[in-house]
Amino acid sequence: MRTDGAGASHEFLDYLHRRRLSYSLGCGLTEAFAEAVDLIPEQAWTPAYDSDGALRDGAWVAEATGVLDLSGWPPGMRVIIRKERPHTGAQLRFTDRNGLRLIAFVTNTTRGQLPDLELRHRRRARCEVRIRTAKDTGLANLPLHGFAQNQLWCAIVQLACELTAWMQMLTLGDHPARRWEPKRLRLRLFSIAARISRHARHTRLRLSTHNPWAGLLATTLTRLQPGIAGDASPWRFPLPVCSVHGPLGATGDTLEGRCQIHREQGHVLALFIDEADQYGTRPGLGNCLV
Numbered sequence: 027m028r029t030d031g032a033g034a035s036h037e038f039l040d041y042l043h044r045r046r047l048s049y050s051l052g053c054g055l056t057e058a059f060a061e062a063v064d065l066i067p068e069q070a071w072t073p074a075y076d077s078d079g080a081l082r083d084g085a086w087v088a089e090a091t092g093v094l095d096l097s098g099w100p101p102g103m104r105v106i107i108r109k110e111r112p113h114t115g116a117q118l119r120f121t122d123r124n125g126l127r128l129i130a131f132v133t134n135t136t137r138g139q140l141p142d143l144e145l146r147h148r149r150r151a152r153c154e155v156r157i158r159t160a161k162d163t164g165l166a167n168l169p170l171h172g173f174a175q176n177q178l179w180c181a182i183v184q185l186a187c188e189l190t191a192w193m194q195m196l197t198l199g200d201h202p203a204r205r206w207e208p209k210r211l212r213l214r215l216f217s218i219a220a221r222i223s224r225h226a227r228h229t230r231l232r233l234s235t236h237n238p239w240a241g242l243l244a245t246t247l248t249r250l251q252p253g254i255a256g257d258a259s260p261w262r263f264p265l266p267v268c269s270v271h272g273p274l275g276a277t278g279d280t281l282e283g284r285c286q287i288h289r290e291q292g293h294v295l296a297l298f299i300d301e302a303d304q305y306g307t308r309p310g311l312g313n314c315l316v
Contacts, residue, residue, distance in 0.1 A: 027042060027047055027048065027049040027050070027051070028049070028050045028051070028146075028147060028150040029049075029051050029052065029150070030051075030052040030150075031051075031052035031053060031054045032052075033049075033051040033052065034051045034052060034053045034054065034132060036098070036099070038051075039051070039099065039100050039103065039132075040100060042100075042134075043100035043101075043102075043134070048133075048134060048135055049132075049133060049134060050131060050132075050133040050135065050143070050146060050147040050150070051131060051132050051133070052129075052130075052131050052147075053105065053130040053131050053132045054130075055121040055128055055129075055130050056121070057120070057121060059090075059094060059105075059121070059130065060121040060122070060123055060128060062090060062093045062094050063090060063093075063107055063109075063123055063128060064123065065093040066088050066090060066093060066107070070088045070089070071086040071087070071088045071109070072086060072087055072088065072139075072140050072141055073085070073086055073087075073141065074086055074087045074108060074110070074141050074144055074145075075141045075142070075144070075145045077145075077148075077149070079145070082110075084110055084111040085108065085109070085110035085111070086108070086109055086110070087106060087107065087108045087109075087140045087141055087144045088106070088107055088109075088140065089104060089105070089106050089107075089140060090105045090106070090107045090130070091103075091104045091105050099132075100134070102134045102136075103132050103133075103134055104132065104133050104134065104135075104136075105130060105131075105132050106130065106131055106132075106133065106140060106143060106144060107128060107129070107130050108128070108129045108130070108144055109123070109126040109127065109128050109129075110126060110127050110129075111125075111126060111127075112125075112126075112127045131144070131147045133147070156187070158207070159187060159190075159207055159208055160183055160184075160187050162207060162208040162209055163183050163186050163187055163190070163208050164179070164182070164183045164186070165180065165183045168180075190208065190211065193246070193250070194206070196249065196250065197245070197246040197249040197250055198246065201242065203215070203242060214239045214242075215239055215242065215243050215246070218233060218237050218239060218240060218243055219234065219237070220232060220233045220234070
């Protein structure tokens with residue numbers, strides 16, 4: 027269980043202890059805690075890790091359990107302190123010491139090195155990315171009047187976030203678009219102009235080669251087809267050939283040939299990208315929307 031400082035309460039920690047759950051909770055520093063940090067010997071501080079697991083310059087971690095009075099807290103609770111040089115322009119707090127910013131968290135994990143435990147706790151910040159993604163998807167405002175109506179709105183936003191996350195994981199695992207946020211996805215993929223054409227009882231979705239991300243969209247749609255890769259993992263399926271001649275976006279990848287998707291029962295039966303704009307599709311064509 028990982029939370030920010032809001033989870034470091036007696037009631038919540040007692041609940042986790044009774045349930046025998048492992049936890050790593052952010053902890054707000056009081057003035058007494060900050061003064062106790064001065065009692066930690068200098069040789070007890072260990073260099074901290076960055077997000078890639080390498081040593082981070084200007085950051086150290088140490089355990090402060092032995093210099094703090096933890097009576098009243100659950101047994102087995104450890105307090106780990108991180109101190110670091112503040113980045114340019116950052117303002118220090120009253121609890122910071124000697125020009126270094128102090129960050130604390132509590133855990134009952136007994137195994138592992140201090141830098142590993144601190145890095146594990148810090149990685150919970152990925153939930154902040156999901157919150158930002160949800161706000162960009164529609165959670166920034168509740169546009170309806172009734173409470174029940176806004177409940178439905180929140181459920182729709184949640185569903186949209188789940189679909190976007192699964193789409194990126196299943197189809198874009200080997201591309202930088204795997205980490206694109208909703209604004210960039212809408213700009214580059216979700217708003218690509220296209221035209222639906224029907225001939226000989228076949229329905230085709232035609233994408234113009236003028237759009238630099240058309241090949242990536244075709245690849246994404248291909249990988250989403252059930253059974254397209256057999257028993258192989260979808261993200262290991264090689265890039266399908268498409269009729270895109272030239273660079274694929276900003277990555278320098280190129281795709282050649284033709285990409286087709288076949289489906290039954292009146293749905294899209296084939297998808298391919300127009301060659302040399304022979305069907306008259308132009309960028310920004312308003313009546314052609316995927």
